[in-house]
Amino acid sequence: MALKRPESVLVVLYDEHHRILLLQRNDDPSFWQSVTGTVEAGELPAETAVREVAEETGIVLTPLQLNDxxxxxxxxxxxxxxxxxxxxxxxxxxxVFSACVSSASELVLTEHLAFEWLDKPDALAKLWSPSNRDAVEAFVPECRR
Structure with a gap:
């Protein structure tokens, strides 16, 4: 196995109802997270973000959908x-990146056990990583009712 570079992306995906997509890791089922992945040699972080979202969820983002x-x-x-x-x-x-996507999109999980679309308070409670919680808090808009 090739060693990983210590540079990665975090991509917070949320839907039109401001629910956050969380993914359950294969190697640690108690660890729920947003899309993450290693920046490969010669790749810009935004390119990594688009690639990782496609690889982990099957959702193909356009660069215009991606918020740096x-x-x-x-x-x-x-x-x-x-x-x-x-x-x-x-x-x-x-x-850190974010993107608003449709929760009606069919998800194809390749690296995770399960997914959930959760409202912001529930997502914040379930996320393992402090940096992931901070990103959800800062970059997912509040739902106006």
Missing amino acids: CSLINRYEIRRRWLHRYPQGTRFNTEH
């Missing part, structure tokens, strides 16, 4: 995943 949140997080990699990175790597750099 102009936020870059740096966080410590979970100990259980350090073996995936070059020796001595402890931190990951994460570029």
